[in-house]
Amino acid sequence: MPILKESDETIAQKVAYALEKGLKVMPCIGELLEEREAGKTNEVNERQLKAIAGAVTDWTNVVIAYEPVWAIGTGKVATPEQAQEVHAHLRSWISENVSAEVAQSVRILYGGSVSPKNCEELSKQPDVDGFLVGGASLKPDFITVIKSYETSL
Template identity: 65%
Template sequence: MARKFFVGGNFKMNGTIESIKGIVKNLNEAQLDPNVEVVIAPPALYLLLVRDQLRSGLEVAAQNVFDKPNGAFTGEISVSQLKDSGITWSILGHSERRTILGESDEVVASKTKYATEGGVGVIWCCGESLEEREAGKTIEVIEKQLAAVSAKIGDWSKVVIAYEPIWAIGTGKVASVEQAQEVHAAIRSWLKKNVSEKVADETRILYGGSVNGKNCKELAKEKDIDGFLVGGASLKPEFVDIINSNQ
């Protein structure tokens, strides 16, 4: 089956009201490939501003969501609050949250379950450190992350997987086309073996890590690369070239 190309922009903890309005205006006015699903993830403070100003057809993601219903959880945002605000996606399991904020595979899996069951899509991130890659453990690490989430969720239709090798994030050191394709194919075959052939065929697997307007076209040609999760370049006009890289 043809998987719809998907490009996410993860602004991380960047931007101001003014700069984010500028990014939204640029996207609203750009010629975007209609066959691409575009989702941008500003910091929580700007979610409503972006949702209000972004043209329809483009979606907005939160960079995190909590795995409990509304209540006494200072600093957190619930799935139902995202839905109430028209925020249809979330990014979970990003390596910055795993390493800096200590989110375990299990916490990420629990949040993924809550979000998907509550009707919010999840861009679920996985990836290995440089040390793990050099030790030949890349696939093992990713399979462990996959197993943890797979044990918790039943419905994969709201999940998009983002493979983000930690050594490629924000470093300017993009994975080679072969390195990315190899891991994407391994993820797809893990899904086929451990979930189902249908889920393996239908789940989009994005690449993330120093994607820019120049390297995106080559990566987009690979058969198991179904889009990108973009950090730094999503804040720049070249994000439009990345969205259009599959044309």
């Protein structure tokens, strides 16, 4: 459960309200380390995405960010293959439960400890549409992340 103890339903309500007010939204979904280790990554992310999808009628202003909680500020990172696996699963879920058109058009960003060391390989993954960068964006070598992504386009 998130630090603020917000339920999936509360997040979905916030997403719906923001969209109703004309804002663009980027809900972050992701699993805890113990959920990953228990093999529940897809189950947790599907549950979170299902709540959001139930609140969204128009996906034009929605960007999904997969941010594994276990990678936030810990220095632990998902391998490019792990990130791709989750992103592909999310896109498949969206295709099956929302529409193939939305699955193709919605951007799914990766937000788990993106750095100059891993951004090049992450940007090569077909279902990783970009990055949600936190602390690394405050460092001078962040330009490496930007350039790596640009060359992958």
